[in-house]
Structure formats: C-alpha cells, structure tokens
Amino acid sequence: MELYSPEGLRIDGRRWNELRKFECRINTHPNSSDGSSFIEQGNTKVICMVQGPMEPVLRSQSNPNQANIEISITIANFSTTERKKRLKNEKRLVELKATLERTFEQSVMCKLYPRTVIQVNIHVLAQDGGLLAGITNAITLGLIDAGIAMYDYVSSISAGLYDTTPLLDLNTLEENDMSTLTIGVIGKSEKLALLLLEDKMPLDRLESVLAIGIAGGHRIRDLMDEEVRRHGNLRLSKVNV
Amino acid sequence: MNVVLPGDSLPIENDASASISIGPGIYKSPQTQEIIPSSAGIINIKDTKQNTNRLIYIDSNSKRYIPQTNDFVIGIITGVFGENYKVQLQDFSQSVQLSMMAFPNASRKNRPNLKVGQAVYARVSQAIPEIDVELECIDATTGKEGGFGLLDESGYIFSVNLNFSRELLFNQNSPILEKLASRCKFEIAIGINGKIWIKCGDGIPIQKEGSSSNGNEEEDNKQQSKDSSKNYVYDLKCTLAATRYIQSCQHLKSEEIDAELKKLFNF
C-alpha cells in the first residue's frame, strides 16, 4: 500500500495540501439544545449539542468569576470498523476532554457568564482520522449557534509528515502510519490554542507541517464561516416575511 | 535550654506560694491538678520579680497553625457568606470567620469591600475548639484600625516556619529585621500563622479597576508610570530580595546573615 505516490497522489486521490470533503450544519437540533452542530470531515462525523449557560447542578461547579465549560464525549461503539465498547473514563478520553475544556475556556468569554455552566455534549458517530480536529470544529459551531460570546473561531485540522512531504488532513490509514500533528488556530491569526503531536517528527520539519496546518485551519474557518452566514441569512429571510 | 517530652515531669518544685500560669504545650490534669507537658520542645520557665507568678510554656516548631485567642494573623479571603468572610490562615486548614462588622466604623450599611483573594491582617478574637474561630480587624481597646485590615497588593506575601514568625514578632533582640532595615526602607506585617507581608519602598503599583476611557488621562498615566517605573523596578527587586533574605534566615546561623544579605541585595 502506498500512502503517497511518486506522482503526488495520496491513497484517497488527494494531493498533499488538499482537505477532505468538509460539510457542516448548525442548528441541527433546535428543540433539544441551545446550540447544536454537525460536521463531516471526510468520513469523520461528529454531533455537538450545547446547553447553557445555565445554573450548575452542583454548587461546587459554580465559579463566582466565570462560566465553567463542561465537555462530555460519547464515542459510538460503531464508529470504527471494529465494533468496540469504550469506557467513559478511559485515560485517552479524559485527556481529550481536558484538552478541549482548556482550549475553549480561553476563546469563550467566560467572564460574561459567572456562576453558570456551559454543557457541551459530543457524539462521535464515525471516526476516520482527525478526531480531535473534528470535535473542536463541531464545538466551535455549536457554541456559535448557542449565541455564546467568543473572541473568534477556533478551527482545527490535523497534518502529518510522510518522509519529507507534509500532508494535510489525514485519514485513519494515514494517521496510523505517520506522525500526526493536530493544531487549533484562532480565527485568521497564526496563534495556536491547541497543538498536539503524538509521534516522532524531526524538529527541522516542524515548521513546514505547522505552516500547512495553519493554512488548512484558515480554510476550515472560511468553510465554517460560510455555513454560519448561510444559516444566518436563511433565518433573516424568514423574519422579513 | 532544656528539652522536655510528653511523659516527662516538669522541672519545677511544688511551691504552693507562687501561682502558675501555663502557656502552650502544658496541660493541667483536671483530676489531679497536676501540670504535665503535652508537647515536645524547649521548656521556658519565667518568674516575676516578686516570685508571685510563674509562667511555664514549651517552645516547639510545629507545621500546622492552631489559632489561639489574641494571635495576630494574616489570612486570605476565600469566600463571602452572609455577613462573614471566609478566611484561610494556612493551606489545607479549616477556614475561619471574619465578620463584616468586625471592622472600624462598620455597620450594616457601611460594609467593608474586600474581594476574594485579598489578604487581611487580623487578630483572633475567639478560638474555642468546638465552634468556628473568629477574627477581627479592629483594635478592641480603641475601636480604631490599630494596624489591622487590608494588606494591599503593593506588597508580597510569603510563608515561613511557625517558630520563625514567632521569633520575628516577639524577639525584640532579633537582628534580622534591623539588618534588613540598613539596606532598604520597608513595611512589614508578620502573622503568627507563618505568613509575612512585606513591601519595600513604595511597593509595586496597584492596577486601578475600570481605568478611565479618557484618552488624555491615559496619556498622563503613561507619562507618570514612565517616571515612576524606574523606582518601582527597584522597589520590586528590593521586596524580592527582602523576601528571600527572610526566608533564608530561617536556616542560617547568625554569623552567616550578613553575607547572605550582601549577596541578595547585590543588583
């Protein structure tokens, strides 16, 4: 199996700097949540539902200075080719959850909602690489739909390194075989809220992978922005009638 | 200097003529009226001039501070409930209460405005083990401030051993602070709970809340801060050096103090 052919084609026919099909929708569950979104990044599918800001169930969860963001992640048993039951307190999931909470604590204006909790429920329906990136994008859209004040978009994408070529937006096959870097970019800046590398990568190649990642993040931001505007205009048109 | 341990008998003769006052570390058995040591440490016996009163206590270094009435302490406000502040005297200790009425000129309408995280210098007004310990920021004899109250952010707070803070507070002959005074001007508050607040010179500037939106004024402020910034850098360095000096004095012999002072203030 060849991950990157000499002609410059990847296993699914993309070039090195091409994203997979990125589809997103907001306000998918208008009745059951305050904000919701659904994203498809290639074959990775994530639903996000946001409740809040609301009163916390426990008093210990309330912070007099700012809102608490609580994220719970459910990964469906059927999300991978091999059916697998996952425990909620698996270390990997706890890490993922903590990472996401810390990312959004900085980009949401938590100070505006003291003594409240923002509950984010994530459902991963299908996994095909870029899990953390997909979840991050879904949460960003969900929070926007819920009308929660944020400084800017957090758009996230994974990038990898095949030999000396950086590849953008990896799928599972590619992710298993090369080191993956997941980054979260704030808006159109070059500032990173999130940076996660889990396998070996030569130091001197980091820059090129980061560069393609940031560019990819900006592209994702534009795609999400398009959807938010489309949805906004749709609602506006209904109001005018 | 004599060391006694719990179980030892106290080195005193049973002299009924002198009345005995007992201090920390001494226990009086209610049944036999016998006095025995209850902690390990150096015993201190002090007689008054007429030999009418005798004071016995044991000096020891413990890690955990247990509030006693009339102790001067530094506490950090961790919460507000009702008309009380919740105050922390030591990490992982039970918090104590500071009533909003226990400030000078405080009334139901004129409450002190302290925020969570701020520090106060206070006196333990009530320390009964069965109920919550209470503090007050008021000099009970005059009804005035008496040096208590908010310790502002221009100074730094750090921790020392409990016995060292007692030494600094009660030992008039201690050379440590005098030597420090030869180096810089400072203001200090020593809490017997092992916390010390110190500010050298004018301290570091406190950020003003809700700074004005007026452009001109901001410019003025900038100009001002430029003038004072050199001073404040010096004051900050002094405060830090003083902090490290006091902290290292805990472990130094008296003859090493001068060298340490010189080393830390060399900037």
Add this chain to the structure above:
Amino acid sequence: MGKDIDISTNQEHFVREALKLGIRTDGRSLLESRKPIISLSPDLYGFVEIEWGLTKLAVRISAEILQPYEDRPFEGLFTINTEISPMASPHFENGKNTDDEVLISRLIEKAIRRSNALDLESLCIVAGSKVWSIRADIHFLNFDGGLIDSACLGVMTALQHFKKPDISVNGEDIIIHSLDERQPVALSILHVPICVSFSFFNPGAVEENIKGDLNEEISIIDCTQQEELLRDGTLVITINKNRELIQISKSGGLPIDATMLMDLSSRALLIAEELTDMVKDLLKKDEQERYKKLNLKMLQAENSR
C-alpha cells in the same frame, strides 16, 4: 488537582509584575531551568532519586517474566506506573485521579512508552510464551512544580541504569542466573526523550492576546508550584538529542503564536542535549565505580587463597 490552594492576589500581582520585568521569585531568569540532582543507587540496579528544585521523586525499575499479549507475541511488556499520592503534597488525594493527574501520566506514557524509548522486541525470550515485563514505578516524594520534566528524566535515567538478570534458554526451560552468578544485562534503549515544560503568562488583556499583533506573551521554563497555580497556559515538548520531536502537547490555554512555538522547540533541544549528556556522564561514572569495586573483590579472593 485535589484540594485547592488559595493564593492571594498579592502574590499573583507581584509574580505577574515581576515576570513583566523578567524577574522570577526564585531568582532564576525566565528561560532558566532548575538544575536537577540525580542520585543513583550504589547497590541496586534501576533505582534513581531525582531532586529537581524542591520537587523530589524516586523511580524503581523491576523486571519479571510474563506471557506476552496474544496480538504481539514478539514484544515484551513495559508499564509505567505514576500514582501521585498525598505524600508529594496534600494537594493530591489518594486514589482520586483528577484531570491534571491523568494528563501527567498520559504525557509520561506518550513520551517514553509510545515513542519506543525502550526496545520491546529485545525483551522477548520465547516468542508467544515468555517475555520480560519491565515496570517503572514513579514515586513522587515532594511537589514544587515540574512533575512531568522530572518524572521523565527519572524514568529514562533509571532505565539506562537498570540491568536485568542474565538468562539461558533451553527449549522451553529458562534459567535465571542470579546477579552473583553472571553479570546482569542492560536494557536496550533506543533513544532518550527529555520533556521540557513551558508556561505562559499573559501580561496584557485577553483581547490583546487574541486579536493583537504584539505577541508579548511571556514564556518561562520549569515553573514552581506557585507559578504553576498562576499560569495561563502550558506547553510540554518532548525531544531527544537526535533533533527528533517526540511529543508536543499544548492542551488549550493561552493562544501562542506559531513562530514563538518554533523558537521554544529549538530551546527545548538545547536543554535536552544538556540533560542527556549529564545523565550519560553520571552513568559512566557509576559504571566505573562499580567496576572498581568488582576488581577489588577479585583481588581479595586471590589474597585469601
């Protein structure tokens, strides 16, 4: 983490103001790491104590023979046990794993186990039935920040120091030779990962950090407990001497400019080089010391004859 430590606004204000001027409360410069003191056990193999400022920890490596996992018959087993007990600080609670503690143990796991620092295939004795199982137990004895950095250094030093007893294989039978009988064998270490933690402080307003172009964020290396309580964000870079990044984790926190992150990674490399060499020298000395002792014993045996 477990119970909260309440920190006064006085301390916060002072630390932040000082950092803006490039001063840290313990007198270090911003990008200066504390110098670790490593003590190797003179008689046990694989017992190491690290003093990293006031942070202290002990690492013990042990080995036993077990059956491998069915799907990986040629690979030995390697587990790293990081339990943070209240022994380190009342801050941590027994048996309760908070998010921070999970992050710490995941990071150490990723830095060492996932990066194949220990060659697992060399631990195989009889494929499918008998392999060495290596276990690293980290005990945190005192806590003053920098748990990840010190734990990673401790485990890597201990792994290089450890020697497992020699064995001889005879079909399905395995004879384990005691240390007196045969010289024990060192583990095969493929590379030495070093973790470097950076902490970020935001000197200005949040808006400036996110929207502005000033990039004034302050980054410091190896912070103490007090700084850890006050910091706005953190980044852990694991790197080895061969200029290979092993792991980077910036889980949220203050957004940081990409170019600054690049600078920090090259700085991490310098620290990794320094620490790797330091450990190497130390182990070399220890080896020589042991060799000397051994020679002495032989001489004594000759004399008594």
